[in-house]
Amino acid sequence: MNIPKVKLLIGGEFVESETTQWRDVINPATQAVLAHVPMATPTEVSAAVSSARRAFASWRKTPIGTRARIFLKYQQLIREHMAELAAILTAEQGKTLADAEGDIFRGLEVVEHAANIGTLQLGEYAQNVAGGVDTHTVLQPLGVCAGITPFNFPAMIPLWMFPMAIACGNTFVLKPSEQDPMVTMRLVELALEAGIPAGVLNVVHGGEEVVNALCDHPDIKAVSFVGSTRVGTHVYNRASLAGKRAQCMLGAKNHAVVLPDANREQTLNQLIGAAFGAAGQRCMATSVAVLVGEAQQWLDELLSRAQTLKVGAGINNPDLGPLISPAAKARVENLIAEGVAEGATLRLDGRGVTVSGYPDGNFVGPTVLSDVTTEMSVYRQEIFGPVLVVLCAATLDEAIELVNANPNGNGVALFTQSGAAARHFQENIDVGQVGINVPIPVPVPLFSFTGSRASKLGDLGPYGKQVVAFYTQTQTVTCRWFDDAASVGRVNTTISL
Ligand code: NAD
DSSP states (O other), X not given: OOOOBOOEEETTEEEXXXXXXXXXXXXXXXXXXXXXXXXXOHHHHHHHHHHHHHHHHHHTTSOHHHHHHHXXXXXXXXXXXXXXXHHHXXXXXXXXXXXXXXXXXXXXXXXXXXXXXXXXXXXXXXXXXXXXXXXXXXXXXXXXXXXXXXXXXXTHHHHHHHHHHHHTTOEEEEEOOTTSOXXXXXXXXXXXXXXXXXXXXXXXXXXXXXXXXXXXOTTEEEEEEESOHHHHHHXXXXXXXXXXXXXXXXXXXXXXXXXXXXXXXXXXXXXXXXXXXXXXXXXXXXXXXXXXXGGGGGHHHHHHHHHTOOBOXXXXXXXXXXXXXXXXXXXXXXXXXHXXXXXXXXEEOOTTOOOTTOTTSOOOOOEEEESOOTTSHHHHSXXXXXXXXXXXXXXXXXXXXXXXXXXXXXXXXXXXXXXXXXXXXXXXXXXSEEEESXXXXXXXXXXXXXXXETTEESSSOSSHHHHHHHTEEEEEEEEXXXXXXXXXXXXXXXXXX
């Protein structure tokens, strides 16, 4: 069978890598090899950066409206190709077709924003900062920016990055996840079709060596990274050491705190969707439930709802699909076993789940562990699978203390009917994304994605207003004009009055 090779994009051309190192892109439901992806050579990485550097000379001077209009066309193309994109995404990543469309749609919203960011690119102006002296500021593009993305949102996260960077006047080198680069490449093809000029967007593939080359390259001015805390910390340190701006959105352990006055029906439904949807492979998945007081009695009902969820190949739109790889499945299963060995109670075991017609899929079913303590590895580590660990707290303050003591600060949710409790929670919780009766509170692109403590390095987040600050530098211009002819003119006018 002729297995396609994923191309690099350099200088507007899709080219085959000359590397000798390739890895397979594998369907997680079937283990079918879908494509081979190259580990780009150092020469290819340099060529991509040089192409972006050359394109910057004219792209930075392209009118704001012209740049933005490309994204107006791009959002239309993404809409027209939604079903095709979702099918590619499901085949290589495993998530359900419905989730795949959600993945693309959340990226599409950023593209829509990129088509409309002119007002965020305005500078400031002050007249007479000294006698006859005026100052204004200009938000200038930085130059070549790079983006490194994870496997779990192969459409949304690349779209968090390159549209806003490019709309701000930068050029870009993207390094997609080597585990599922195909939907990203289709999105890149559509971006070129929408009118992104040659060299403005480039793509290289690879792993550690390519990422390190991007962090070190002197012509790259800023690096955006989304992925695990371990890799992202390395990227942040390495890119910063090389004098670049860096924004790194990292791992998570998201808690849902449930108060007994919450709407029981809504809360339980939302909780199981947030814990097990996308097989728990969301950075905003709810992986810890903290049941407060009498809400502890809701556990049995939560279990019976979790048991009704259907596991299957994403293409058949079950509730949850497979994990990304056999290694990810083995890791999740080992963590479940470790939790049991450390004293947690296994209330629902998703190991060994079988899916008819898909004997080789990386499936793990919904799993619930109760009696979990903060010392256990299932609590300390990000499991990144369909595993919910349940802890108990006597009061809201005890729950807040627990959440704040966890090193991660990506997302958190509170379920309650009490406005006063919600306000107290919001004010005292040290987490980036807070949901009140909203389990996965990912901000829309009018805002920016954020995170606190170990979940984020760098002060400015992806998309929204913050990323315009990240992808531009402020130039201040202070002017005094000496124009003898004009002053004569003013004298004459005064006389004639
Ligand atoms: P990962 O850190 O393994 O990989 C991310 C990127 O880094 C990939 O492009 C990969 O090729 C590259 N990479 C991998 N190992 C590397 C190394 N040793 N040196 C340099 N580069 C390397 O992450 P993943 O498994 O693809 O994604 C899952 C993780 O991403 C989870 O921890 C999840 O919480 C996190 N995530 C965070 C957010 C957020 O916004 N905070 C969003 C999505 C995913």
